[in-house]
Amino acid sequence: MAQYEDKVLHELDGIKEYDNPMPGWLMAIWWGSLIFSAGYLMFYALSFGEGTMEAEYRQQTASDVAAVQAYFDANPLVPPKAMELLSGARDSAVLDVGAARFTRSCAPCHGEQAQGLIGPNLTDDRWLHGGSVEQVFQSVAKGWPAKGMPPWGRAVAPEELAALVSYIRSVQGTQPPNPRPAEGDPVAPEALPER
Numbered sequence: 274m275a276q277y278e279d280k281v282l283h284e285l286d287g288i289k290e291y292d293n294p295m296p297g298w299l300m301a302i303w304w305g306s307l308i309f310s311a312g313y314l315m316f317y318a319l320s321f322g323e324g325t326m327e328a329e330y331r332q333q334t335a336s337d338v339a340a341v342q343a344y345f346d347a348n349p350l351v352p353p354k355a356m357e358l359l360s361g362a363r364d365s366a367v368l369d370v371g372a373a374r375f376t377r378s379c380a381p382c383h384g385e386q387a388q389g390l391i392g393p394n395l396t397d398d399r400w401l402h403g404g405s406v407e408q409v410f411q412s413v414a415k416g417w418p419a420k421g422m423p424p425w426g427r428a429v430a431p432e433e434l435a436a437l438v439s440y441i442r443s444v445q446g447t448q449p450p451n452p453r454p455a456e457g458d459p460v461a462p463e464a465l466p467e468r
């Protein structure tokens with residue numbers, strides 16, 4: 274230790290403190306993170322740069338929504354015939370399929386009994402996007418992504434899509450408790466075929 278004697282800075286009760294500098298790599302991390310944090314703070318927290326995280330998120334969402342719409346415009350789903358959708362509303366096997374899918378995928382937003390929650394009430398006679406079974410099919414298949422209604426046309430098998438529309442037609446006028454207030458224009462429900 275004799276060679277360090279000249280570096281002794283303090284001595285107290287026989288404990289000696291040497292004047293050793295911090296190793297260079299540790300200083301580099303220290304200065305590096307200090308400079309990085311200043312930049313990070315300016316760019317993100319004080320939003321001097323263009324990208325606040327919120328702006329980036331909005332931009333990304335808008336372009337995703339546009340891409341989905343462009344895809345559906347280029348690849349339209351052909352809806353089943355209206356008569357097929359309407360007669361499904363009388364077919365208990367079809368309705369079971371539709372109800373099961375509704376509970377799984379739609380009830381979180383439209384309510385267990387389609388009475389409306391975040392999404393509109395689907396049992397009343399008012400519609401934002403048209404209430405014919407063909408229009409309802411389009412709403413379900415293409416969605417209204419900018420308004421929070423996801424597109425289901427590629428996520429749900431075609432016969433389940435049709436069953437969903439038949440199911441929605443079958444709950445018309447059921448007047449479930451705690452409905453969401455009516456929205457949109459009045460549309461008389463289409464007649465179901467004779468049994």
Ligand code: HEC
Nearest residue numbers: 378379382391392393400401402403412413417420421422
């Ligand atoms: C994440 C929430 C959400 C889910 C899940 C959802 N919807 Fe929607 N839905 C909405 C919202 C919000 C609207 C209203 C869109 C608007 O204001 O234009 C809507 C609108 C609709 C409409 C048009 C209603 C009208 O008045 O014209 C139909 C039909 C519909 N949804 C059916 C379904 C079906 C069927 C499912 C399940 C496969 C489903 N939705 C799942 C949120 C949802």
